[in-house]
Amino acid sequence: MVPTNYYLILSAIIFTIGAVGVLSRRNALIIFMCVEMMLNSVNLTLIAMSRQWNNLNGQIFVFVIMAVAAAEVAVGLAILIAHYHHAKTTNIDDINVMKW
Amino acid sequence: MDFSTIFFILVGALSVGAAVSVVTSRVAVHSALFLLTHFMTLAILYITLDAQFLGAAQVIIYAGGIVILILFVIMLIGSENLDTRAGYRSWVPWAGMALGFVLVAGLAFAILKAPLIPATLPANQGGVPDVVGMYLYTQGILLVELVSVLLLVALLGALLLARRPIWDTD
Amino acid sequence: MFNLAWLLFAFPTAGALIILLVGKRMPQKVVGWLASAAVIAAFGVAISLLFSLIGLPAEEQQITITYWQWMTIGSFQIPAAVLIDPLSVTMAMVVTGVGALIHVYSIGYMADEERYQRYFFYLNFFILAMLTLVMSNNFLGMFVGWEGVGLASYLLIGFWFDKKDDTYGWYADCGKKAFIVNRIGDFGMLVAMFMIWSTLGSLVFGEVGALAHTLAPATATIICLLLLLGASGKSAQIPLYVWLPDAMAGPTPVSALIHAATMVTAGVYMMVRTYALWEMSVPAMAVAAWIGALTALLAATIALVQTDLKKILAYSTVSQLGFMVMAAGLGAYGAAIFHLVTHAFFKALLFMGAGSVMHATHGVLDINRLGGLRTKMRSTYITFAIGTAALAGIIPFSGFFSKDAILVASLDQNIPVYIIAALTALLTAVYSFRALFVTFHGAPRDPHLYKHAHESPRIMTIPLWILAILTVFAGGFNLPFLLPLEHWLESSFSHQEKISVTVEIFGIMVSIVLSFFGLLIAWAYYVRKEAWPATLTKPFLFLRPLFEHKWYIDQIYERVIVAPLKAISSWFARVFDPKVIDGAVNTVGAVCMDAGEAVRKLQNGAVPTYAFSIFLGVVAVLLYFLFMG
Numbered sequence: 001m002v003p004t005n006y007y008l009i010l011s012a013i014i015f016t017i018g019a020v021g022v023l024s025r026r027n028a029l030i031i032f033m034c035v036e037m038m039l040n041s042v043n044l045t046l047i048a049m050s051r052q053w054n055n056l057n058g059q060i061f062v063f064v065i066m067a068v069a070a071a072e073v074a075v076g077l078a079i080l081i082a083h084y085h086h087a088k089t090t091n092i093d094d095i096n097v098m099k100w
Numbered sequence: 101m102d103f104s105t106i107f108f109i110l111v112g113a114l115s116v117g118a119a120v121s122v123v124t125s126r127v128a129v130h131s132a133l134f135l136l137t138h139f140m141t142l143a144i145l146y147i148t149l150d151a152q153f154l155g156a157a158q159v160i161i162y163a164g165g166i167v168i169l170i171l172f173v174i175m176l177i178g179s180e181n182l183d184t185r186a187g188y189r190s191w192v193p194w195a196g197m198a199l200g201f202v203l204v205a206g207l208a209f210a211i212l213k214a215p216l217i218p219a220t221l222p223a224n225q226g227g228v229p230d231v232v233g234m235y236l237y238t239q240g241i242l243l244v245e246l247v248s249v250l251l252l253v254a255l256l257g258a259l260l261l262a263r264r265p266i267w268d269t270d
Numbered sequence: 271m272f273n274l275a276w277l278l279f280a281f282p283t284a285g286a287l288i289i290l291l292v293g294k295r296m297p298q299k300v301v302g303w304l305a306s307a308a309v310i311a312a313f314g315v316a317i318s319l320l321f322s323l324i325g326l327p328a329e330e331q332q333i334t335i336t337y338w339q340w341m342t343i344g345s346f347q348i349p350a351a352v353l354i355d356p357l358s359v360t361m362a363m364v365v366t367g368v369g370a371l372i373h374v375y376s377i378g379y380m381a382d383e384e385r386y387q388r389y390f391f392y393l394n395f396f397i398l399a400m401l402t403l404v405m406s407n408n409f410l411g412m413f414v415g416w417e418g419v420g421l422a423s424y425l426l427i428g429f430w431f432d433k434k435d436d437t438y439g440w441y442a443d444c445g446k447k448a449f450i451v452n453r454i455g456d457f458g459m460l461v462a463m464f465m466i467w468s469t470l471g472s473l474v475f476g477e478v479g480a481l482a483h484t485l486a487p488a489t490a491t492i493i494c495l496l497l498l499l500g501a502s503g504k505s506a507q508i509p510l511y512v513w514l515p516d517a518m519a520g521p522t523p524v525s526a527l528i529h530a531a532t533m534v535t536a537g538v539y540m541m542v543r544t545y546a547l548w549e550m551s552v553p554a555m556a557v558a559a560w561i562g563a564l565t566a567l568l569a570a571t572i573a574l575v576q577t578d579l580k581k582i583l584a585y586s587t588v589s590q591l592g593f594m595v596m597a598a599g600l601g602a603y604g605a606a607i608f609h610l611v612t613h614a615f616f617k618a619l620l621f622m623g624a625g626s627v628m629h630a631t632h633g634v635l636d637i638n639r640l641g642g643l644r645t646k647m648r649s650t651y652i653t654f655a656i657g658t659a660a661l662a663g664i665i666p667f668s669g670f671f672s673k674d675a676i677l678v679a680s681l682d683q684n685i686p687v688y689i690i691a692a693l694t695a696l697l698t699a700v701y702s703f704r705a706l707f708v709t710f711h712g713a714p715r716d717p718h719l720y721k722h723a724h725e726s727p728r729i730m731t732i733p734l735w736i737l738a739i740l741t742v743f744a745g746g747f748n749l750p751f752l753l754p755l756e757h758w759l760e761s762s763f764s765h766q767e768k769i770s771v772t773v774e775i776f777g778i779m780v781s782i783v784l785s786f787f788g789l790l791i792a793w794a795y796y797v798r799k800e801a802w803p804a805t806l807t808k809p810f811l812f813l814r815p816l817f818e819h820k821w822y823i824d825q826i827y828e829r830v831i832v833a834p835l836k837a838i839s840s841w842f843a844r845v846f847d848p849k850v851i852d853g854a855v856n857t858v859g860a861v862c863m864d865a866g867e868a869v870r871k872l873q874n875g876a877v878p879t880y881a882f883s884i885f886l887g888v889v890a891v892l893l894y895f896l897f898m899g
Binding site: 010021 | 104105108112115119120122123128131132135139145150158161165166169173176192193197199200201203204208211212216217220221222223224226227231232235236243250251253254255258260262
């Protein structure tokens with residue numbers, strides 16, 4: 001059996017890559033993808049710990065997270081499309097209506 | 101170094117590589133495809149972790165649903181290659197990378213330092229579909245109902261948001 | 271009978287309250303008589319207290335009646351109590367008796383006044399405060415009365431606050447001056463009370479008197495000098511007498527009651543009450559005696575050249591108060607109180623006479639415009655002459671006996687002070703008869719004024735006659751060698767040592783000579799218009815400008831005290847307040863605004879920056895829990 005720590009470290013690496021991606025890219029779609037990567041890294045952590053503790057709750061939690069992620073993608077992309085119709089760009093640097 | 105460890109390392113490396121490619125790719129469609137690869141590797145890892153149902157669900161939902169959606173949107177609205185970054189946030193990527201290193205180091209330190217709590221529950225069959233299903237539809241029935249409401253709301257929301265705005269149709 | 275003592279306060283309070291609440295709706299006469307009735311009733315109570323007290327033997331003549339505990343803060347206990355003893359009853363009788371006469375006189379004098387009800391309310395309030403002052407059995411109760419009479423004085427001096435003229439300026443300013451100068455004296459009183467309580471542990475007169483011998487001489491001296499400061503404020507001694515001449519801006523009955531007979535005597539009363547403390551400090555008593563003597567001389571010299579009749583009387587009051595303070599400083603408490611009583615009679619009489627003259631001449635009191643009024647105003651003239659004789663110390667009027675008692679006491683103890691006092695007595699005779707002769711004798715200097723002059727109504731002249739009778743016979747209260755008043759008062763203070771017969775006779779002789787000589791000078795110069803007084807005083811003529819300018823004291827105070835104070839206040843108002851205080855507050859505001867400006871920059875509306883800050887927060891929390899949790 002592969003030690004649980006390996007999975008946890010892998011999950012940390014993937015999470016960090018996703019976070020850096022969110023900060024670095026300008027295209028809203030790429031940012032979306034990075035967010036999904038971060039969610040997945042958390043799923044990996046949960047499933048690893050579920051196996052470690054023989055507790056099924058971890059996997060149920062992941063199930064719910066997947067459902068939520070799916071819903072979020074749907075709504076988020078719809079928002080993105082609506083914004084694109086209005087602003088004709090996906091550059092998040094141009095979304096600064098909340099500026100002082 | 102037995103087979104499962106080598107297998108894990110290979111799949112893990114592939115996963116990390118795909119993740120890095122998602123972030124650094126210049127073409128949006130390439131990013132999406134690399135994301136797909138990443139999800140598949142994760143599904144493999146779930147299966148090695150005795151979460152067979154979730155591995156399958158990962159493939160169906162993520163790879164088969166979310167990535168497809170993203171690809172559709174990329175096709176729909178296009179994605180130009182943006183080169184310049186706004187002046188007021190030119191420092192953000194570098195600061196983010198530095199912070200990322202700190203985060204990884206901190207997390208690795210925490211993971212390696214903390215003692216792993218042993219299992220208190222007896223060993224079970226893991227995440228095979230009938231076990232998960234039995235749990236979901238007996239003890240976790242509330243979860244199922246809530247998730248279904250959530251999906252319904254998301255459906256309606258996406259529908260509403262994607263309609264043409266009124267001022268555009270004149 | 272003593273349990274009726276509370277009525278002393280109840281009558282003036284009731285009068286004041288009724289006038290305050292419904293006075294506007296009552297006709298003027300009712301208001302005036304109601305106020306007078308309240309004071310007459312209080313006088314009746316004082317008489318009954320007197321008779322009850324006389325029946326008791328001397329040791330038992332200190333009766334304390336406690337009404338309630340006013341303050342109890344740990345060991346600081348102050349009762350609301352009255353001390354009924356010969357001294358307080360004497361004072362109460364003077365206050366209510368003379369006060370009642372002045373109330374009645376005011377009914378006529380203030381008949382044309384628009385704010386009639388307010389006047390009588392203030393007067394009743396004054397009587398109440400003065401009675402609190404003299405009847406209270408502890409320092410703090412006395413101080414309540416002390417402040418109350420100060421307030422009443424301020425209100426009454428500035429009664430015609432919207433009036434302004436050349437003699438006084440704004441009448442309201444005169445009231446302000448009185449109050450502020452008095453405050454300096456009050457400061458002295460307060461610090462003295464603090465010291466008394468902290469060293470002796472009590473503020474009740476009886477207990478302080480019993481414990482006074484435990485004081486160190488230095489402490490006693492400081493306390494007594496502070497008390498002297500308080501007395502100087504109230505009783506118009508050097509250096510705080512400057513408010514009294516300006517207080518003449520008030521209505522004349524007010525000048526008679528407050529600034530001649532009662533309030534200004536509060537300082538002397540206080541000094542006699544605290545005799546036990548004074549006896550512990552020989553230097554303080556010497557200072558008091560000298561201050562009293564010098565004040566008497568200073569004021570007499572100024573009165574000599576004043577032309578306004580009320581101002582002459584005002585400076586005369588300062589001078590006579592100097593005599594009383596001097597007597598207290600010499601330990602002759604009986605003489606001081608005796609002079610207080612007789613002075614109340616004849617000075618009130620003189621002021622009311624001046625008021626009668628004002629009534630006749632429509633407010634003109636410049637004696638250089640008067641003259642020959644004795645044919646037009648017989649009652650006023652005769653009573654004024656009696657008062658003048660008493661003031662000058664002509665035997666057998668009461669003023670002679672009381673002033674002589676003081677002079678003999680100073681002759682016995684302190685020859686330099688005696689010389690000053692004797693000189694002042696001579697000057698007193700001169701200026702008082704000068705006032706009489708110039709106003710009432712000779713040819714009228716202003717025919718128009720003379721033509722319209724007339725005698726005052728009976729309601730004003732009857733109190734004059736009553737006071738005149740008292741002035742003539744009050745000498746019997748305390749004849750030399752018999753001294754009934756002094757013996758009666760002795761239970762309130764220490765035993766007065768007997769003065770040897772030779773000294774007494776010598777003193778009496780000199781007093782008679784001085785008073786008649788002064789009368790002769792005035793008669794010769796102002797009536798006969800002879801030349802020899804002028805030749806007599808020619809060597810001293812260089813002093814005349816000094817007297818006429820009141821020794822430049824007002825100007826000195828203005829330059830040395832008032833102007834620097836105003837400059838400091840102005841500096842504070844123009845520089846310190848806007849720059850430092852407003853600056854500090856504004857700086858706080860500006861710092862907040864600048865901080866807000868800086869923090870506002872965070873809100874740049876750019877999502878990546880927000881994402882970065884979230885990420886930063888996550889890492890920070892993680893690191894915290896890693897290394898500190």
